[in-house]
Amino acid sequence: MxxxxxxxxxxxxxxxxxxxxxxxxxxxxxxxxxxxxxxxxxxxxxxxxxxxxxxxxxxxxxxxxxxxxxxxxxxxxxxxxxxxxxxxxxxxxxxxxxxxxxxxxxxxxxxxxxxxxxxxxxxxxxxxxxxxxxxxxxxxxxxxxxxxxxxxxxxxxxxxxxxxxxxxxxxxIQEPIVNIDDDINPFDSHKINILYVGRFDYQKGIDILFDIINAAGTKYHFTLVGDTVHDSFNRPELASVTYTGWLNSKQLAKYYKYADVTIMPSRWESFGLVAAESNSYGTPVIASNSSSLPEVVVDGATGYLFDLNDFQKALDILNIKTKEDWNSMKEKCLSNYIEKFxxxxxxxxxxxxxxxxxx
Incomplete structure (x- = not known):
């Protein structure tokens, strides 16, 4: 052509x-x-x-x-x-x-x-x-x-x-990186590790994310990849939160690979790139049921959806799911990526x- x-x-x-x-x-x-x-x-x-x-x-x-x-x-x-x-x-x-x-x-x-x-x-x-x-x-x-x-x-x-x-x-979504540089689990294996990737702003639901973080128990650790771009946001310093700043795809690979679940509380999206990327590594996603996200996240199969006005549902899902439960969704996540993205x-x-x- x-x-x-x-x-x-x-x-x-x-x-x-x-x-x-x-x-x-x-x-x-x-x-x-x-x-x-x-x-x-x-x-x-x-x-x-x-x-x-x-x-x-x-x-x-x-x-x-x-x-x-x-x-x-x-x-x-x-x-x-x-x-x-x-x-x-x-x-x-x-x-x-x-x-x-x-x-x-x-x-x-x-x-x-x-x-x-x-x-x-x-x-x-x-x-x-x-x-x-x-x-x-x-x-x-x-x-x-x-x-x-x-x-x-x-x-x-x-x-x-x-x-x-x-x-x-x-x-x-590009094929997941197999040969990861410094392929060491960046997370505490004793915690349920929840990954967020994206801008810290209103559209991406950063305020909703911190509502969830503040209500979650000590068995969870949240890793936030990204930063502000247009909006201003004061980052709370919490023991349960790690900020990495922006990472390129090679640096991000091990976070997707080893996270138990990725969270995406967006108010609106045209697609949901982070959810699809997460699935490409076999990692399920908890996402809001807004806009296009139900097209990317298959509720109950590759993750779970919650209503933006009810972040308690996201907490309820986290509270009843174990590391083994999240890991059991891996094959369906990979199939979703291969079939659609x-x-x-x-x-x-x-x-x-x-x-x-x-x-």
Whole structure:
């Protein structure tokens, strides 16, 4: 499949970096250019000849967004892609808005993956209306929109986006790392070890997590991988909590491998990457039953779901489950990953979409 693809991201922290790395490493017959922040360029595993175009990002501010817009404008003229693949809302807004004012060859196709539409957020009805209006307007400059779950696609339809532009592609999860550097159990084997991976913010339910931590007994230990990104959060220093900061996939592998269970109290997600990653190591997940998470976590088989308004249920589940109970779910977790979330499936689906819109 000989073509030129321009990937654009305003930030690649977290799931976007994982998806980008998988696509880049597999698209051997595609000439690739990536626009991304200079401070995050080392998160792309440039194991083949790809062109990196970087912009200065000092946060989510006018200066950074203008820098992205300028690099996009220049790169579009110089690289002349067949497909523009936009990742996340801010890149989607900035770049598709610019396309209204730039003469674009009709042969160039635009794919947009919001990695969670803004109208999925827990905000006022008015804000949801504004966000959905912007998405409907910008969809005029979009040939295909990748939704990472059926939930996200259904919500997009509900907010007025055209069905024929919406395609569901589950995020792919790379095969679990087998040869782990420093493969030593990082946990106290006398405790039930609960892993959290993600930003410390409202969307990810960090406040709900600490409600659970504060109510849990001494037989549990919580390891929190991640940090704040946009929100501010004062980290309580507790004997039952270990903070690791952000870890790359190689560093994170042993935490997924040796944890008894992963917890994911998110208020909204477009997919649930952490849950799928956890399953790839055979580790079950306790997750909220919000948004797309019931598509990723099979209640009673690969983990358990609880209502956001009833964190006591999460505690009840923890209190009745032993290490042996969690370990007994391993095979179903692995099967769930293999059947639904393999990296090769995502890559094939994205490449099929490239071909479809280029016809």
């Amino acid at each position: 000989n073509m030129k693809v321009l990937h654009v991201a305003e930030t690649i922290k977290g799931g976007v970096a994982s998806v980008l790395n998988q696509l880049i490493s597999s698209q051997n017959e595609i000439e690739i250019c990536c626009i991304l922040p200079d401070s995050q360029a080392d998160e792309i595993y440039n194991n083949k000849k790809i062109l990196l175009k970087q912009f200065q990002r000092s946060g989510r501010n006018i200066k950074s967004l203008l820098a992205l817009a300028n690099v996009f404008r220049v790169t579009l003229k110089e690289f002349k892609p067949d497909i523009i693949h936009l990742h996340s809302s801010f890149a989607g807004v900035i770049c598709r808005f610019l396309l209204f004012f730039m003469p674009l060859d009709k042969k160039i196709k635009v794919i947009y993956c919001p990695h969670a539409f803004s109208f999925l957020m827990n905000v006022s009805s008015f804000k949801k209306y504004v966000y959905s209006f912007i998405e409907r307007l910008l969809s005029l400059n979009t040939d295909a929109i990748i939704c990472t779950s059926n939930y996200e696609r259904n919500m997009a339809i509900q907010y007025g986006l055209k069905k024929d532009k919406l395609f569901v592609v589950y995020n792919g 393999k990296s090769s499936d995502m890559i094939s689906n994205v490449e099929r979409l490239y071909k479809k819109i280029k016809q």
